[in-house]
Amino acid sequence: MEFPSKFNAESIASKWYEYWQKNEYFKSQPDAREPYTIVIPPPNVTGVLHMGHMLNNSLQDIIIRRARMRGYNACWVPGTDHASIATEAKVVAKLKAQGIEKSSLSREEFMKHAWDWTHEYGGVILEQLKKLGCSCDWTRTKFTLDPDMSASVIEVFIDLYNKGFIYRGFRMVNWDPEAQTTLSDEEVIYEERPGQLYHIAYSLVDSDEKVIIATTRPETLLGDTAVCVHPEDERYQHLKGKSVIVPIANRQIPVIQDEYVEMEFGTGCLKVTPAHDVNDKALGEKHHLECIDIFNANGTLNAHGLDYEGMDRFVARKQIVKDLEARGALVKKENYTHKVGTSERTKAVIEPRLSDQWFLKMEALAQPAIDAVMKDRSVELLPEKFINTYRHWMENIRDWNISRQLWWGHQIPAYYYGSGKEDFVVAQHAQEALQRAIEKSGNTQLKASDLKQDEDVLDTWFSSWLWPISVFDGIRNPDNPDINYYYPTQDLVTGPDILFFWVARMIIAGYEYRKEQPFSKVYLTGLVRDPKGRKMSKQLGNSPDALKLITDYGADAVRVGLMLSAAAGNDLLFDVNLCQQGKNFANKIWNAYRLMDGWEVDAQLKIPTHAAEGIEWYENQFQKTLQWVDHNFEKYRISDALMSIYKLIWEDFCSWLLELVKPDYGAPVSGALLQKLKTLFENNLRLLHPFMPFLSEEIWHFIADRKTDEALVVSSWPKQQNFDEVLLANFEIAKEIVGGVRNFRKEKQLGFKDVLTLQLTNSDEPLAFESAIVRLGLLEGMEYQNRVETQRGGAFRVDKLSFFIPLDEAVDVEEERAKIDAEIKYTQGFLAAVEKKLSNERFVNNAPPQVIELERKKAADAKSKIAILEKNRKAL
């Protein structure tokens, strides 16, 4: 079949993806080979592909494809996350758009809507990953709410509860009034926001005196139960034992003293609202203060809010400020920038709130995970700079609030049988719970209907943290063949934004449930930003449509574009120009093969000398590049690896080798040469395949008919061999000579059709790659002359070699002389510097011998070069 002049990226992509799937190349089962396992960071089940996913998954695919080619049993496990709060928020919004309030639905009804939504949009993102070329083992696809995955989560909860790590506590937690659930500390994002600091006067009981407090949240005064000053504050000594009146609320509250108060801040006088501030809570406990909660779950004020009941907290704030002003209680307000906690998901301002929640004790669990990274290095973070961040978080780890007041997720397997705080049991299912409850309470009359399961679900991350284990069913069946074979996995590729949310916790779970790290390398990608360095976001509209990019440029080109600028851990400024560069590269590769494929072949022809030289050079150059590529892969410098391959193919193969070996127009090519070239090109495709899987596979099948087990995707990665450095260095000189000729042509305005003669004037030693030089410089042949006779033509030099090209044109002696003079001057300066160094005793005494030797050689070379130049100058 004739090789087409153009290719359609989209159609070859779908063709080959189907072919790969049909032949089950991505499917993995335990066997005698060594495994290479990656578990995907499961995207949200209802999510759509964005730039971050593309970056992430391209990297994983590149790594896993190379591993597969290197003979590992490659297994990339895909899946999705139920993303409790994010998905629930979407479902709530959708229902709201249909005029349905979540509060009007039963749990079962809501879950039905949520599942419908999941079935409708779930897995869309996985289909999109296929468009990107991801070679996942789709037969292993997991969803965190699958029955087996859920069972693992519940089992772990029960296990940790039984071990005493999980407890129920009434604590100050982060409340998201929008989603109406608690959040873990990690889900709260603190943002600097302009606000105001209000100075409010509280009247002293039985006195005209006022006490001024400063607050950013005046509405919480309704929940005030004390005013606090520093015990050593001279200004407030007389307040000891007194009480003040909360304005508006007209309640009497005591003045307390505590060293917690910073005298310098504001007025040095602090209002204490134990129900709505973590510090105030601590103060309240210490001083046995009352706790007045003024908010409803949705952020409106409750009955304690008096006249403001039912108002949203921010509306109430404004109103209260107004009312304080009217009463003359507002002393002043000043602009004040402070940090405000917001919900990672809903962006709502977080409200500290006291409530009953489930917590996981982290300190003891974290210890092995600290050692794994800090001491044993069984988990490596890339780039290393994240180790410090990791350590700091781990060493100061706090208990994890794992309960959420949501429905979409794993319902907490706690069952209440009475009204007492401790009247509950934890069990796999209701039946077991009943048995336990009877045992625990001693009440044999308990019936199933007396038990009520906890309404809350578990934090999404409480299922994700088991992912590398649970996808292989290693929780419920800790000895099954899959988990034993595939665990621990090799690499995890994800963003640093979920280092704590997910990565650290997976390491913790790995040690708790497998006594081993879940992965040995964590590649932390950077954020994808736009060319101006801004974060990509929907609001800014600066995020390209991932699928449109694939349609416009082709998946291969997009992958290349992403990889070209994606150093590990560095943010990546994504510019569609990079995709264009990728597309150009694809075009180049295509045409390189098209050139070879179009030649007329003469099987009888021997390989010409110049071509043989070129082939030998390229084989060495390939090896040198391969070594560098492998090295970069080992260091996870994927973009460097790609860049070397890019240059190998574009410059070394196309610009040098193909230009060298291509037959004269219309002339046939030697069959042996073409065969050789195709083999070399196949090796190029092998290197290329992880980056550009579709294009490389397409050409691979044009080069030869391949059986199903001979597809590129399952072929082998090239093996390293020794290469000849001297030969490569000689070719570099040859390139420079060719460059010299090309420059000469440009200077003399000669066309490429003018055939010239090149004379080497200061040596009669034949040059390496002479035939190649002659061919590439379009020269008639090369002459060796020991001296330059004054004749018509022009000269140029490469290092210590001097060349002359005879031409029917007088030599511009002045110009030549000036050029040589400049070169002599430069070389003399260089020589002087080297000699100065060599005459420095301390250098000679201290520098290592090879460095001194090197300097001596540099000096000798410079001297001989000067001698040659002077000789040339004289000969003019």
Place this chain on the structure above:
RNA sequence: GGGCGCUUAGCUCAGUUGGUUCAGAGCAUUUGGUUUACACCCAAAGGGUCGGGGGUUCGAAUCCCUCAGCGCCCACCA
């Protein structure tokens, strides 16, 4: 407030751990080029006192100190 990191060509970044190969790459720019694979191309060129200052060393983009700017993470100052 604590910790970490960054600053090299117009842009994005390498610089493998003080010494050939060190001042580089890709892109962009400029110049010249198309009957002979590719204009999604070819050939060439310009461009940086390696953020400032100081120090260590025979030798510093590389190590130390300091200043400036930027970024990230953590932390309960109302």
